[in-house]
Amino acid sequence: MTITTDPDVIRHLSEVSVSVQIETADMTLNIGPQHPSTHGVLRLVAKVDGERAYDVQPVIGYMHRGYEKLAEVRTYPQVTALVNRIDWVSGFANEVPFMVAAERLMEIEVPERAQYIRLILSEMARISSHFVFMASYPLELGAATPLFFALRERERVLDLMESVTGGRFHPNFNRIGGVKPAAGSGSTQRKVVQDLPKGFLAETRVAMDEVLGAADQLEDLVAGNEIILARTKDIGVLPPEVAAAYGVSGPNLRASGVRYDIRKTDDYLPYDEFDFTVPVGENGDCWDRWYVRLAEIRESAKIIQQAIDGIPSGPLQAKVPKVIKVPSGEAYVAAENPKGEMGYYLVSDGGQGPYRLKIRSASFSNISFLPWILEGALVPDIIAIMGSLDFVLGDVDR
Amino acid sequence: MTASPPDTEQNDPEQDEAIELSPAEAFAAAVAAAIGGEVSPATRTAKVTVAPESWVDAVEKARDEFGLVYFSFLSAIDWASDVAVGDPLDGDVDERYEVLCTITELMEGKRVTIATNISKDEPRLDSLVSVFPGADWHEREAHEMFSIHFEGHPNLENLYLPEGFIGYPLQKSYPLLSREVKPWPGTVDVEAMPEKDEAAETDTGPSTENPEA
Numbered sequence: 146m147t148i149t150t151d152p153d154v155i156r157h158l159s160e161v162s163v164s165v166q167i168e169t170a171d172m173t174l175n176i177g178p179q180h181p182s183t184h185g186v187l188r189l190v191a192k193v194d195g196e197r198a199y200d201v202q203p204v205i206g207y208m209h210r211g212y213e214k215l216a217e218v219r220t221y222p223q224v225t226a227l228v229n230r231i232d233w234v235s236g237f238a239n240e241v242p243f244m245v246a247a248e249r250l251m252e253i254e255v256p257e258r259a260q261y262i263r264l265i266l267s268e269m270a271r272i273s274s275h276f277v278f279m280a281s282y283p284l285e286l287g288a289a290t291p292l293f294f295a296l297r298e299r300e301r302v303l304d305l306m307e308s309v310t311g312g313r314f315h316p317n318f319n320r321i322g323g324v325k326p327a328a329g330s331g332s333t334q335r336k337v338v339q340d341l342p343k344g345f346l347a348e349t350r351v352a353m354d355e356v357l358g359a360a361d362q363l364e365d366l367v368a369g370n371e372i373i374l375a376r377t378k379d380i381g382v383l384p385p386e387v388a389a390a391y392g393v394s395g396p397n398l399r400a401s402g403v404r405y406d407i408r409k410t411d412d413y414l415p416y417d418e419f420d421f422t423v424p425v426g427e428n429g430d431c432w433d434r435w436y437v438r439l440a441e442i443r444e445s446a447k448i449i450q451q452a453i454d455g456i457p458s459g460p461l462q463a464k465v466p467k468v469i470k471v472p473s474g475e476a477y478v479a480a481e482n483p484k485g486e487m488g489y490y491l492v493s494d495g496g497q498g499p500y501r502l503k504i505r506s507a508s509f510s511n512i513s514f515l516p517w518i519l520e521g522a523l524v525p526d527i528i529a530i531m532g533s534l535d536f537v538l539g540d541v542d543r
Numbered sequence: 544m545t546a547s548p549p550d551t552e553q554n555d556p557e558q559d560e561a562i563e564l565s566p567a568e569a570f571a572a573a574v575a576a577a578i579g580g581e582v583s584p585a586t587r588t589a590k591v592t593v594a595p596e597s598w599v600d601a602v603e604k605a606r607d608e609f610g611l612v613y614f615s616f617l618s619a620i621d622w623a624s625d626v627a628v629g630d631p632l633d634g635d636v637d638e639r640y641e642v643l644c645t646i647t648e649l650m651e652g653k654r655v656t657i658a659t660n661i662s663k664d665e666p667r668l669d670s671l672v673s674v675f676p677g678a679d680w681h682e683r684e685a686h687e688m689f690s691i692h693f694e695g696h697p698n699l700e701n702l703y704l705p706e707g708f709i710g711y712p713l714q715k716s717y718p719l720l721s722r723e724v725k726p727w728p729g730t731v732d733v734e735a736m737p738e739k740d741e742a743a744e745t746d747t748g749p750s751t752e753n754p755e756a
Binding site for chain 1: 583588590612613614615616618620621628629630632633643645649650651652654656675676677679680688701702703704705712713717719722
């Protein structure tokens with residue numbers, strides 16, 4: 146038998162083979178809990194018809210640690226160590242709203258220098274968290290190179306945070322009424338010094354210039370890549386009204402065009418003293434979610450440089466009693482964390498620990514609409530959409 | 544209807560005055576007037592308490608009239624005198640579950656917490672899923688953690704806990720098992736050796752274990 150090379154015959158044969166009706170059986174596809182794109186242990190039970198998913202149910206709870214219960218048996222200072230393990234990619238930023246909630250109930254004025262240090266470290270946490278996204282998201286789409294650019298700068302930022310707090314991931318640095326007197330780095334590690342390590346501000350200023358440079362490199366590297374654009378443009382479009390009704394927050398909400406940023410609407414930290422914009426997307430697709438985060442890295446770097454220029458001198462701690470007791474009352478304080486709205490509903494009965502602490506974590510609401518958005522998605526797009534939401538399972542399960 | 548724990552009501556009347564003036568409280572008062580609820584006095588957050596019968600209507604009305612389109616969270620508080628963990632409340636406790644739902648407006652970030660009190664004998668409340676689809680998971684969590692049944696919820700299964708889990712972990716009467724079998728280590732490691740544990744087990748109430756040294 147000879148193989149035909151006649152184009153007309155080949156075309157005819159190919160048309161015959163696709164015009165045959167193939168009955169596709171429904172299949173249940175189990176994704177995770179151990180899968181690189183799930184950033185932890187998220188499981189998806191996807192019913193697929195051919196290449197399209199028509200019913201996707203996330204299964205969570207593999208990492209449920211019961212922090213809301215644990216907080217009830219701890220004193221206020223001990224809760225700090227708990228809450229920075231919720232979203233471990235930005236541990237410092239998790240501590241701040243809890244502290245502010247307790248401080249508002251206690252009516253404590255935090256010294257300005259401490260507020261500035263909280264603000265600088267919160268923004269550094271945002272940069273490092275967004276760099277993890279910049280590293281992992283292209284990787285999930287098959288591009289390995291951006292990872293090296295993003296993680297190199299993230300390491301720089303984490304080293305600086307470590308020099309102040311002593312911890313890369315779990316700083317445990319906030320205290321009610323201010324921040325911990327910083328530990329020195331290197332040879333002075335054991336000796337408690339009363340302020341930021343020497344040279345920290347100058348080094349951070351230089352590092353922020355490098356962060357801005359890395360952001361430009363990442364944009365060159367990713368934004369011109371046709372494959373990444375094809376995988377992300379118009380994929381996973383999230384309309385703003387759906388995002389709001391599900392409580393989707395942070396960059397995911399802003400990518401849908403909603404200019405809502407708690408840094409602009411609340412005064413939990415003195416963000417009103419700085420000049421920065423809130424980047425928003427236009428279409429609410431995966432590409433916009435990537436681009437909004439890149440723009441936020443740039444804004445955060447600018448905020449940090451302004452804060453370094455304007456940081457006042459003064460104490461790091463307000464006067465607080467030795468045994469912390471929070472007066473009876475309830476307070477809800479939310480912060481604009483890298484992942485979105487991170488809030489604590491703190492109920493105090495006047496004791497040394499919370500009577501009830503509701504932890505409103507961003508990633509929980511940010512993935513609760515997955516069944517909605519994955520309806521009808523192609524199976525490879527499931528990975529592209531999940532990756533673009535930038536969630537952390539510790540932040541989902543608490 | 545009381546909206547706050549009884550022990551907070553007697554205290555600090557002059558702080559209530561200060562709270563009335565804050566923009567958040569003024570906004571809460573406007574919402575309360577529109578949806579037929581009360582602003583809670585002794586809290587430092589904008590909380591409006593409504594009757595459980597008008598729960599869904601109140602939230603929907605607040606959403607439509609004040610542009611509170613963003614669903615922040617829904618959760619509950621177990622007000623109880625019998626506590627297995629943590630410190631008990633002072634004074635008499637009005638035993639009830641308080642369900643909270645915080646919703647936000649997205650232009651200026653105005654935020655209000657709508658609350659309602661339901662009895663512990665029959666913890667039932669209408670589901671908010673028809674108003675905010677995001678309430679789905681939050682209600683499942685409140686269901687498995689507090690035993691609150693949300694009428695009309697499409698899929699009220701366990702979210703975090705495995706199937707067949709017995710008990711409702713965030714109820715105040717639910718013991719924290721790890722704390723029962725091993726007391727809090729404290730600031731210095733002076734805990735009893737294993738053979739002495741039997742004696743230690745009987746007299747360690749959870750409320751005495753706060754390690755404030």
